[in-house]
Amino acid sequence: MPGIRDRVAVVGMGCTRFGELFNMSDQDLMVESCYAALEDAKMNLKEIKAAWVGIQGAETGYSGCKLARALKTDYIPITRVENYCATGIEAFRNASYAVAAGIYDIALACGVEKLKDTGAAGVTQMGGEGQFGSWVWAPVIAPARFALAATRYFHTYGLSPQEGKRMLAMVAVKNHHNGSLNPRAHFQREITIDQAVNAPMIAWPLGLFDCCGVSDGSAAAIITTPEIAKRIRDDYLLVKGFGICADGGTFGVIPSDYDFVHIEAIVRSGKMAYEEAGIKNPRKEIDIAEVHDCFTITEAIICEDLRFTERGKYKQDIDAGNFNIEGEVAVNSDGGLKCFGHPVGATGLRMLFESWLQLRGQAGARQIKNARIGIAQNYGGIPGGGISGMAIVGARD
Numbered sequence: 001m002p003g004i005r006d007r008v009a010v011v012g013m014g015c016t017r018f019g020e021l022f023n024m025s026d027q028d029l030m031v032e033s034c035y036a037a038l039e040d041a042k043m044n045l046k047e048i049k050a051a052w053v054g055i056q057g058a059e060t061g062y063s064g065c066k067l068a069r070a071l072k073t074d075y076i077p078i079t080r081v082e083n084y085c086a087t088g089i090e091a092f093r094n095a096s097y098a099v100a101a102g103i104y105d106i107a108l109a110c111g112v113e114k115l116k117d118t119g120a121a122g123v124t125q126m127g128g129e130g131q132f133g134s135w136v137w138a139p140v141i142a143p144a145r146f147a148l149a150a151t152r153y154f155h156t157y158g159l160s161p162q163e164g165k166r167m168l169a170m171v172a173v174k175n176h177h178n179g180s181l182n183p184r185a186h187f188q189r190e191i192t193i194d195q196a197v198n199a200p201m202i203a204w205p206l207g208l209f210d211c212c213g214v215s216d217g218s219a220a221a222i223i224t225t226p227e228i229a230k231r232i233r234d235d236y237l238l239v240k241g242f243g244i245c246a247d248g249g250t251f252g253v254i255p256s257d258y259d260f261v262h263i264e265a266i267v268r269s270g271k272m273a274y275e276e277a278g279i280k281n282p283r284k285e286i287d288i289a290e291v292h293d294c295f296t297i298t299e300a301i302i303c304e305d306l307r308f309t310e311r312g313k314y315k316q317d318i319d320a321g322n323f324n325i326e327g328e329v330a331v332n333s334d335g336g337l338k339c340f341g342h343p344v345g346a347t348g349l350r351m352l353f354e355s356w357l358q359l360r361g362q363a364g365a366r367q368i369k370n371a372r373i374g375i376a377q378n379y380g381g382i383p384g385g386g387i388s389g390m391a392i393v394g395a396r397d
Contacts, residue, residue: 049076057113105228109221149297156260241276286373289377352374352376
């Protein structure tokens, strides 16, 4: 069966600054990102034939009308999608499939989230009992669950607590360095190894700098056919592949035989996307990898699951600088979730925005040389059960 490879092009993208944007509503953010994408493509709103908007929050009114009201569209079809942390990639995937199927010539994908205005204090988890809305207290919160993965990783691969903590600190230092070069990042300040290692503890061994922040933001993409793209610009990107997996286990209950050092949904989604894109050796063929570093340990596990390094060898590679901007695979070159936070519906499209800049040579101080292939990968859930979404884009040959 034919896949989507090279059947869809991206001709414009926009991304807001991420952060504590109390002065902006979610509709303000959608307007900013979508009109930035339109301006980038030198198009007007009336050329958009359909749109998909990714919003994780489930409050009343979060339907396609949210985007329609913000942009004042003229009764075009707009669909709201949600798929945990893969929500932004899901909006992009749906719009891409609609164009590839020949249903629409030009489509818009937008992701947005306002997390700073939820009214919740402390650490929360999405989901739970309906009467409490979408943000409720959870008996075992995300840092604690991923802390289990970190301690098991240390044990499985023979790292002492000190060695393991230093490995995690290097992830944070790398990503904060990259974020310091990015004017759209929430956090734009470098940190040191000592600061990361000695930061206040959240859930051992995960300290403050091992956990991503909470932010507001939005990003958007305009998708069309390659034939139309050629008339719009020379430096469009081509969609190479998608992979999305929903774990079939019992969500929220960790299986008794789970090893905690891999996430099967990520392995499977990566395999799907690589096969569709024709990628045989990810480490050699992928230049930019925006992966879901909700916690520093998650980046390490994802890099092994997506075959950027061998099992248990992430520490060797990050020590060697192989995942730095100038390394073999630039992992989270824009600063990642560590520096952008994680406004859930926006994150996947924000990741794709980094490839949009890098593959067209517009990433400024963090520009990667000769970048041709980029990925965006999100994981939503807990170690052992959840959703993984992945998109691969490439520069025009």
